[in-house]
Amino acid sequence: MDERDIMGLIETLLFVSGDAIPVKRIADFLDMDLRKTRKLMEKLIDVFNFERRGLQIIRVNDSYQLATRPEYGEYIEKFFGGDKKQTLSQAVLETLSIIAYRQPITRMDIELIRGVKCEYAINVLMEKGLIKEVGRMEAPGRPILYGTTDLFLKSFGLTSLEELPPLEELEE
Amino acid sequence: MWEDYMDYHVKLDMFEGPLDLLLHLISKAKIKIEDISITEITEQYLDYLDKMKEFDVEIASEFLVMAATLLYIKSRSLLPKLKDEEQEEADPEQDLIRRLSEYKKYKEASEKLRERENIYSNIYYKLPEELVDEKEKSYSTLIEGDANDLLLAFLKLMAQRNFQKTERRVYPIIRRSVTVSQRIQEIKDILYKTYQCSFFQLLEDNCHRSDVVVTFLALLEMLKDNQIRIYQQGQFEDIIIRRA
Numbered sequence: 001m002d003e004r005d006i007m008g009l010i011e012t013l014l015f016v017s018g019d020a021i022p023v024k025r026i027a028d029f030l031d032m033d034l035r036k037t038r039k040l041m042e043k044l045i046d047v048f049n050f051e052r053r054g055l056q057i058i059r060v061n062d063s064y065q066l067a068t069r070p071e072y073g074e075y076i077e078k079f080f081g082g083d084k085k086q087t088l089s090q091a092v093l094e095t096l097s098i099i100a101y102r103q104p105i106t107r108m109d110i111e112l113i114r115g116v117k118c119e120y121a122i123n124v125l126m127e128k129g130l131i132k133e134v135g136r137m138e139a140p141g142r143p144i145l146y147g148t149t150d151l152f153l154k155s156f157g158l159t160s161l162e163e164l165p166p167l168e169e170l171e172e
Numbered sequence: 173m174w175e176d177y178m179d180y181h182v183k184l185d186m187f188e189g190p191l192d193l194l195l196h197l198i199s200k201a202k203i204k205i206e207d208i209s210i211t212e213i214t215e216q217y218l219d220y221l222d223k224m225k226e227f228d229v230e231i232a233s234e235f236l237v238m239a240a241t242l243l244y245i246k247s248r249s250l251l252p253k254l255k256d257e258e259q260e261e262a263d264p265e266q267d268l269i270r271r272l273s274e275y276k277k278y279k280e281a282s283e284k285l286r287e288r289e290n291i292y293s294n295i296y297y298k299l300p301e302e303l304v305d306e307k308e309k310s311y312s313t314l315i316e317g318d319a320n321d322l323l324l325a326f327l328k329l330m331a332q333r334n335f336q337k338t339e340r341r342v343y344p345i346i347r348r349s350v351t352v353s354q355r356i357q358e359i360k361d362i363l364y365k366t367y368q369c370s371f372f373q374l375l376e377d378n379c380h381r382s383d384v385v386v387t388f389l390a391l392l393e394m395l396k397d398n399q400i401r402i403y404q405q406g407q408f409e410d411i412i413i414r415r416a
Contacts, residue, residue: 018300058295065297073294085293090282091188093289097282113274116189116234156285157292165284167277 006030007044011066014057020065020150038062059159060150070157088124095121096130100152100164104134104145122146130155190238191275193220198272205272210249210265214242241268319392321404321411325371326388328408330381350383355390363400363415371411 001009010026027037041064045057058067068076077084088096095118098110110118125131134147148161158164187193197216198208218239224231245265362369374387391413394400403412 015298016301016303018298068294068296070291070294073296076294076296087286087289087293093286094188094279094282097285098278100285101278101281113271113278114189115191115238115271115275116232155292156288157295158288165281165288168280 003040006040007047010041010044014064014066018066020060020063020154022063024062026064058154058157060153061160063150065154088128091116091118092121092124096125096148096152099125099131099146100148100161101167103147104137105147106137106143106145108143110146189232190217190235191272192279193217193235194238194272195276195279205269205276208269210242210245214239214246217242319395321407322371322388322391322395322402324408325404325411326384329372329375329384350386352386352389352393355386356394359387359390359394359413360399363413368412368414371413374413 009030013026013029014021023034023037023041026041027034030037032040041057041059045059048056054069054072055066056069058065073084076082094114095110098113099105102109102113107118107122110122122131128151129149130152131146132149133144135145136142137145152158153160187196194213194217195205197213197220198205201208201212221231221235221239224235241264245268248264359369359374362374371387371391375384391400391402391411395402398416401414401416403414404410
């Protein structure tokens with residue numbers, strides 16, 4: 001198989017999978033090393049973008065997934081008559097951003113920053129799968145530590161936590 | 173500034189908490205957080221709480237705590253300071269300024285996240301094809317299941333096998349010879365040989381409803397006695413059974 005065949009094959013696998021496929025799984029299957037596979041994936045992403053295909057390949061934490069492009073979102077809603085996906089409320093989003101930048105973090109620390117109770121916001125985020133328990137703090141009561149999930153990255157178009165927009169530094 | 177009566181009405185429930193309200197007051201006054209005048213801000217803050225009362229909005233306790241803090245800072249600034257005291261005690265005003273700056277940072281970050289959310293909530297994905305389930309199993313990590321997962325898999329199996337609803341009104345009653353304890357022994361034997369097997373594997377395609385029930389009961393019994401561990405990929409999926 002030449003490179004084009006392999007890229008076609010990967011595209012096929014991504015389509016059938018629907019879910020994100022870890023790069024390691026692709027590398028193992030093609031019997032290629034990880035570096036080479038990642039390079040090939042980046043190339044495939046470029047091809048999709050260059051040809052302005054309706055679909056794109058997104059990367060989240062070393063996994064790849066086939067997805068539609070955001071600019072077509074409104075047409076999808078029009079065509080299928082569905083409602084726009086619900087966005088998060090301000091309280092929930094603030095809580096999420098504190099968790100994203102400060103993870104792992106306890107509920108108490110989040111509440112300290114926001115100055116209000118965050119139990120509800122945390123429950124909503126857990127239900128939506130945007131955050132998860134990542135452990136317990138070795139402190140009295142062993143409070144739960146929260147962190148973000150891959151779904152969080154995907155929902156905000158990030159490939160890793162390093163891609164979070166930088167926090168404004170405190171004014172001197 | 174606060175004269176516009178309707179203004180309150182629109183903005184009353186807009187604030188996420190006392191810090192949010194303070195930030196709003198500060199930005200309205202067009203000053204930096206560091207330069208706030210506690211006296212002024214306290215007045216405006218209390219004013220706002222009064223308006224909330226007027227509109228019969230329930231004031232969350234956090235807002236009252238902040239009001240107390242502001243008054244404390246204000247009273248403190250009016251009292252002459254002893255030198256020792258100044259060094260030892262943390263300055264509540266600086267503390268408040270630090271908290272406000274910190275909160276502002278994340279509030280701004282959340283606005284950026286909101287922009288991203290608006291864009292990326294427009295992306296759609298496809299569901300996996302059915303055949304993916306079997307193949308992926310060996311790759312993705314197994315999650316540990318409990319009795320409830322076992323029940324769900326059982327229900328799924330019952331639905332799948334579609335135990336034919338025949339027209340016949342008379343059913344022959346077959347006395348099944350397999351008991352739960354016999355089934356436990358059988359499963360033990362299988363696990364002894366293979367280390368792990370799956371719930372669906374344990375049942376032949378044309379097995380009788382009672383076989384499914386007996387097998388299920390056997391697994392529950394073995395799980396209770398800690399003889400096996402069960403794993404499941406997700407709700408309604410097959411159950412992997414392993415020796416404990």
